[in-house]
Amino acid sequence: MKNLEHIVITKEGLKDPPTKSISQASRISGVYPLDGRVKKLTHCPICRINNFTEHLSGIDFLLSKEEFTIVRCANCCFLFTNPRPEDHDLERYYLSSDYISHTNSSKGLLNWLYQKARLFALGKKLKLINNLSQKGKLLDIGCGTGEFLNICKKNSWLTRGVEPSDLARNQAIKNYKLNVSDNLDLSQFDKDSFDIVTLWHVLEHLPNLEETVDHLELILKENGKVIIAVPNYKSWDACYYKKYWAAYDLPIHLWHFSKNTISQLFTKHGFSLVKTKGMILDSFYVSILSEKYKTGKENFIKAFVIGMLSNIMGLFTKRGYSSTIYVFEKLKIVERL
Numbered sequence: 001m002k003n004l005e006h007i008v009i010t011k012e013g014l015k016d017p018p019t020k021s022i023s024q025a026s027r028i029s030g031v032y033p034l035d036g037r038v039k040k041l042t043h044c045p046i047c048r049i050n051n052f053t054e055h056l057s058g059i060d061f062l063l064s065k066e067e068f069t070i071v072r073c074a075n076c077c078f079l080f081t082n083p084r085p086e087d088h089d090l091e092r093y094y095l096s097s098d099y100i101s102h103t104n105s106s107k108g109l110l111n112w113l114y115q116k117a118r119l120f121a122l123g124k125k126l127k128l129i130n131n132l133s134q135k136g137k138l139l140d141i142g143c144g145t146g147e148f149l150n151i152c153k154k155n156s157w158l159t160r161g162v163e164p165s166d167l168a169r170n171q172a173i174k175n176y177k178l179n180v181s182d183n184l185d186l187s188q189f190d191k192d193s194f195d196i197v198t199l200w201h202v203l204e205h206l207p208n209l210e211e212t213v214d215h216l217e218l219i220l221k222e223n224g225k226v227i228i229a230v231p232n233y234k235s236w237d238a239c240y241y242k243k244y245w246a247a248y249d250l251p252i253h254l255w256h257f258s259k260n261t262i263s264q265l266f267t268k269h270g271f272s273l274v275k276t277k278g279m280i281l282d283s284f285y286v287s288i289l290s291e292k293y294k295t296g297k298e299n300f301i302k303a304f305v306i307g308m309l310s311n312i313m314g315l316f317t318k319r320g321y322s323s324t325i326y327v328f329e330k331l332k333i334v335e336r337l
């Protein structure tokens with residue numbers, strides 16, 4: 001996976017900037033169609049059962065226009081994209097590298113708003129980690145161009161990053177002098193070495209789900225925290241837009257979590273859920289994109305109303321916000337069931 005620029009701009013909670021550039025799906029980085037080269041999971045990665053039903057079929061609206069199916073495990077209700085492209089084919093479904101320059105543009109009111117929202121989200125994330133732990137060692141997986149790591153470093157955290165995209169990683173190193181690895185293999189890190197590990201809108205992209213959670217457990221100190229931001233398909237905006245919901249983001253979102261399923265996954269690997277937090281800005285951005293996918297038009301006012309309704313429902317009901325931050329703590333062996 002080289003071209004993870006799409007992830008780069010998910011770091012601050014908003015996935016892509018709400019600019020006209022998001023609708024320019026002409027920057028295709030691969031050749032289509034897949035010609036049947038797909039990977040089919042035979043067992044649910046959470047409960048190992050091999051009985052699935054179809055949740056929905058949706059289109060890769062941004063690039064290939066190919067159709068993919070999301071299945072639901074009949075036992076634990078986990079949703080995942082199945083079949084999906086082979087691991088080595090996934091990078092073709094990410095936007096090409098010139099995407100970064102669009103995201104860093106400061107032209108136009110919407111981009112200005114996006115940059116302000118980005119700063120707001122960065123401040124919130126820093127506050128979250130400072131409230132969770134004494135300052136120590138922090139790893140950001142999929143750190144993109146390094147803005148989050150930079151603000152942590154300035155606040156006396158010892159920071160490491162992982163970013164497979166050459167373009168984003170080089171910017172992180174050049175702009176902020178960060179220590180960023182190109183290798184997503186977490187076995188490169190020492191056992192019990194981090195106080196905090198963060199994955200901001202990254203876990204849903206990683207093909208080896210169980211292996212990743214196993215490695216997170218290994219590299220965290222006892223009572224260390226892993227912070228994971230992922231879309232929530234039970235949110236009101238997801239239920240409103242259905243197959244047009246932009247945060248399904250097929251096929252590059254391989255896993256679609258709810259509070260229940262992500263908790264099952266991490267509990268199984270020695271973690272305990274200690275905190276959840278809604279991401280109130282995501283509903284607006286996701287609704288802008290979803291509205292465009294559904295109607296073919298940009299309708300910012302309607303998207304704003306849907307985003308606001310989703311946040312209200314997230315606040316007052318159990319369905320949750322459009323995206324959720326989960327904080328899991330690595331339990332000591334004696335604390336595990």
Ligand SMILES: [Zn+2]
Nearest residue numbers: 044047073076
């Ligand atoms: Zn299952």
